[in-house]
Amino acid sequence: MPTIQEPAREIPVLMDADIVVVGGGTTGPIAAAAAARRNKKVVLVERFGSLGGNLTLGLNTKPSGALVGGLPLELWKMARATGAAGADYFAGTKTGKVKIASPCDPEIMKMLLTRLCTDAGVQILFETVVSRPIVEGGKVTGVVVENKAGRSFIGAKVVIDCSADGDIAAGAGAPFVMGSGDDDDEIKMQPVGMYFTMSDVDVVELARWARQTDDVPAQAIPDNDDDLDYGLWLTGFNKTIRAYREETNIDLPRENITLKTANGLMYVNATRVLGVNVFSPIEFSAAIVECYRQIEEYAQFLIKKVPGFAKAKIAQIAPVLGVRETRHIRGEYTLTAKDVSGETSFPDSIAADVSAFDVHDVKGADVDFRGLKPYELPYRCLVPLGVEQLLVAGRCISADHTAHGRSRNVPACMATGQAAGIAAAIALDGNTTVRGVSIERLQAALREIGMPLYADELG
Structure with a gap:
C-alpha cells in the first residue's frame, strides 16, 4: 500500500x-x-x-x-x-463429563x-x-x-x-x-464470534425441556431449580437450528450453540465468522457487522423455537469481538x-x-x-x-x-x-x-x- x-x-x-x-x-x-x-x-x-x-x-x-x-x-x-x-459443575460431552x-x-x-x-x-x-x-x-x-x-x-x-x-x-x-x-x-484459524445475553428467560421451563429432548447432547443441569442462576449449561440445538433454517431460509452459520446462565442472565454463544484476518482493520470491522446480524437472527430463533425464551429479549452485546486464535x-x-x-x-x-x-x-x-x-x-x-x-x-x-x-x-x-x-x-x-x-x-x-x-x- x-x-x-x-x-x-x-x-x-x-x-x-x-x-x-x-x-x-x-x-x-x-x-x-x-x-x-x-x-x-x-x-x-x-x-x-x-x-x-x-x-x-x-x-x-x-x-x-x-x-x-x-x-x-x-x-x-x-x-x-x-x-x-x-459451584463447579460437570458438563456432559461426547467423551464423558468434564469438570x-x-x-x-x-x-x-x-x-x-x-x-x-x-x-x-x-x-x-x-x-x-x-x-x-x-x-x-x-x-x-x-x-x-x-x-x-x-x-x-x-x-x-x-x-x-x-x-x-x-x-x-x-x-x-x-x-x-x-x-x-x-x-x-x-490462513486457517478458529473462527471469531461475539457473545450476547438475553434477559427474561424462563430458565426453569428451559431446563425441564432440555432434560427431555435429544437435541441438547452436552449439558449440565442442576437438580435444584434454585441453583439454575449459575449452574445451567447447554450445548446443541442442532436439529432445531436445521429445521428453522429450512423453514425460514435464514443464514444461521453455527451447527450448534451454547447457552449458560450467570447471575440471572442467559449468555448465548452462537455467532461465527470464518476466515477473518484480525490484523486487517477492514476484515475485523466487517466481522463485527456480521456478528450483529447474526445476533439479531439467533435471538429471534431462540424466542420462536426454544422453550423458555418466549418473553426474552437481548440484554447486552459484547463490546469486543471474541478472537480464538x-x-x-x-x-x-x-x-x-x-x-x-x-x-x-x-x-x-x-x-x-x-x-x-x-x-x-x-x-x-x-x-x-x-x-x-x-x-x-x-x-x-x-x-x-x-x-x-x-x-x-x-x-x-x-x-x-x-x-x-x-x-x-x-x-x-x-x-x-x-x-x-x-x-x-x-x-x-x-x-x-x-x-x-x-x-x-x-x-x-x-x-x-x-x-x-x-x-x-x-x-
Whole structure:
C-alpha cells in the first residue's frame, strides 16, 4: 500500500518498572499480581477501561475447565464469596463429563481483578495502547505506549506479553506461525464470534425441556431449580437450528450453540465468522457487522423455537469481538496434540491443566468440545526464540494449532500468566535472564501457592 513519511521525534519516559505486563485480559492481571506479590514494581498496560478481556468484556464468563490452584482458584473463591460465581459443575460431552468452574458475573469480575492487582501494588494504566517494544542488543528494554497524554516510553527489566495475539513478541522479532501454520495462502484459524445475553428467560421451563429432548447432547443441569442462576449449561440445538433454517431460509452459520446462565442472565454463544484476518482493520470491522446480524437472527430463533425464551429479549452485546486464535509464538518448546492428550510429562512443568479440548473448526463444521485427561504446561513454551527478557503467556504461547484447543482456555491462560509473573520476579532476584531462570525455584514458588505441577497430581 502507499506510505507516508512520519517524522522522527523524541518522546518522554513515563516511568521505569521492574516488569511491564502488556494486556489486562484473562492472563495479564494474574501475571501482574503474581510478580507484584514478590515485591517487584509492576506496570500493567490495558487498552480498555476494565480488566478481564474476553472473560468480562467479551461476556465469555466461564473458564471451560476446573481451576485447580494458585491465584486462579483464589480469584474464583473471591467471586464465590461475593455471589459472583457458583459451584463447579460437570458438563456432559461426547467423551464423558468434564469438570468446569462455574461462570462468573463479568461486571463483578472486573472489580475483583482490579482489586487483585491493586492490593498487590500493581500500577494499572487503563485506556493505554502499546505501540511497540523497544529492543536493544537483542533484549527488550521497554515499550512505547499511547494514551490521552500522547506517546511515551515505559522502561522495563522484563516484559510479559499477555496481549493474546503475541503483539509484543512479534514486534520484537520473535518467530511465530499463524493459526495452523500451513504454507498455503489461506490462513486457517478458529473462527471469531461475539457473545450476547438475553434477559427474561424462563430458565426453569428451559431446563425441564432440555432434560427431555435429544437435541441438547452436552449439558449440565442442576437438580435444584434454585441453583439454575449459575449452574445451567447447554450445548446443541442442532436439529432445531436445521429445521428453522429450512423453514425460514435464514443464514444461521453455527451447527450448534451454547447457552449458560450467570447471575440471572442467559449468555448465548452462537455467532461465527470464518476466515477473518484480525490484523486487517477492514476484515475485523466487517466481522463485527456480521456478528450483529447474526445476533439479531439467533435471538429471534431462540424466542420462536426454544422453550423458555418466549418473553426474552437481548440484554447486552459484547463490546469486543471474541478472537480464538491468531499468532502462536515460537518458543523453546512447542506444545503438541500428543502433549495435551496427557501423553507427555515435562521436567519444567509450571502447571497441570484440565481445560476442555475446545476447537471451533476452521471450515465451519461442528464444535469439537470434549474432556481429556490432565496434561502439563512446560515453562519453555513461555520463552520466545530470538529475543531476551521477554515472556509470553495466554493463548499466544508456543503451541501448535491442535494443542491450542486446550491451551487457549482460561485455566491454562491464567496458569501461564501466573508462572510468567513469578518467573520474571525470580529472574530479577537472581540477576539472571528469564531464559536462564531456575526451574527448581520457579516450581517451588508455584508449590507455595498451591499450584499442581504434574498431571498425575490431578488423577
